[in-house]
């Protein structure tokens with residue numbers, strides 16, 4: 001990555017050449033955003049160690065999958081943090097992801113599982129905005145902010161179109177997203193936010209760690225630069241970029257609505273509590289609106 005997220009280019013939304021007021025917003029093809037959608041998932045060992053204490057959502061999705069009975073389609077399956085427990089509880093899961101390192105790690109983990117669990121998991125490499133499985137599921141999920149890698153309206157519309165195509169008529173689509181944290185959006189991009197040094201789970205060496213936050217208010221994308229510096233070899237420092245679209249709750253509800261998905265319930269935690277001004281997460285339960293026809 002040759003550019004820091006803090007040095008992002010301004011994003012230009014252009015009118016077309018005929019001068020029409022219709023905006024052309026292609027499915028994102030921006031190297032900076034692509035890097036921010038992938039780099040964090042290049043090191044599954046680090047990912048697993050970083051999120052090992054995040055368990056409330058795992059229990060939530062296991063219970064949801066058991067209630068439906070499966071099969072479940074999981075967008076952004078990653079290395080199976082959620083899919084493996086779901087499969088261990090007897091529910092079949094089909095997953096889609098565009099990260100080869102995460103999927104390779106998932107396959108390695110599957111080797112250690114019982115044959116019955118292995119049989120319940122099917123994985124497809126691909127982009128969640130594009131993959132068509134020609135199959136329908138009673139439950140489609142997109143856990144842990146995978147949808148924050150949908151940066152533009154066409155990204156969201158393509159994705160929600162695929163979701164609709166994969167849902168049975170009475171199927172449920174559930175996803176969770178972080179609520180934009182205003183304190184992160186106003187941080188000074190030139191300032192380094194330091195965290196305690198730690199032993200890197202992949203390299204085994206002690207590293208110094210700091211983050212830079214740079215919020216693009218036009219694209220509504222929060223760029224986070226994660227700086228790692230090995231204590232004994234500072235010259236081997238590296239930076240991992242992460243780009244998260246910030247969907248405000250009313251905006252996300254509108255995107256669902258105008259893409260044919262009706263909200264049954266939205267919670268502010270994984271226990272069904274209300275979404276209110278103190279919530280960090282929003283958990284959306286939706287279904288395809290009756291009579292919806294794609295234009």
Ligand SMILES: C[S@@+](CC[C@H](N)C(=O)[O-])C[C@H]1O[C@@H](n2cnc3c(N)ncnc32)[C@H](O)[C@@H]1O
Pocket residue numbers: 037038041075076077078079080081082096097098099102126127128129143144145146149
């Ligand atoms: C935060 S991880 C969640 C992984 C797993 N569901 C979990 O909860 O640990 C987000 C996942 O979405 C995947 N992802 C992001 N954008 C994607 C896209 N356009 N198509 C397919 N997968 C995508 C990433 O590769 C990553 O594995």
